Amino acid sequence: MLVLALAILAGGAVYVAWPILFPKISHSLSPDPACDLRAGDCRLTFPGGEGVVFRILPREIPLIEPIRIEVELEGLQARKVLVDFAGIGMNMGFNRPELKPVAGQGFAGTTRIPVCVRKRMDWEARVMVETPGGLWVAPFRFYTLK
Template identity: 50%
Template sequence: MLFIALASVAAYKALPLLNPNIGDVAPLDASCDLRAGPCTSILSDGSRVSFAIKTEGIPLVKPLDLEVKLDGIEASKVEVDFIGLGMEMGFNRPQLKATDVGQYVGTGMLPVCIRAAMEWEARVLITTPKGLVAAPFRFITAKEGAVLPGSKE
């Protein structure tokens, strides 16, 4: 009984970390290609979130240089939540550091995946004085030697 009680308390405390209460979510831009460069999303108030994975090829199990630029948003914290679509890949949310007004950088890493190609969502989470806002960006990774879906190779 004690174990069940402790596990319940731990789950209750972890729930906001795993599923944060997000106030505003930018629409997903299906034309975004993070392999080609940064992508920008616009929130409902007109503010902008630009996200880039600077590491060429977006490799698995290697450090990824991440950059977020904010325009019209006052942030106290910026994180990037990597979510595997179609397969649970575990908690993966690096926090970025402010380097200039509205600019945040950091390093993340994607885990190894058994699939030849995997679709991901990088959800930029921004803590503001008004609450948490998010901007989703999708991309695909491929194992070395595999062809990305939709490519002409």
């Protein structure tokens, strides 16, 4: 009986967590290899002309300390903007802050990048824009140094 109850509880947890961890994406792009977030803002453009501009401050992207993340949207009406940070080649845990609207300036928020055992860690920040027409995802790659 206990095993059955635990199985039902685990199944319910998976049912609730699945759409949060793996949302259905309606529009996505590939990262721009020329983008260098340490040098300046990066912009990705969807085939219809919609754009996402992403920046991380400070530019050197420190570890453990708070960093500011900013997003500007072009041609997209956002209900919500989140940025999902994922380690490339190494699971670094769940880190998906929701950004707040900033009057006339897009969306902004703060987060922290965890320390990795490697000297250099490569990351992908997926800007996730929830719109009435679905979820738009623009990925930006960067690295951190220990």
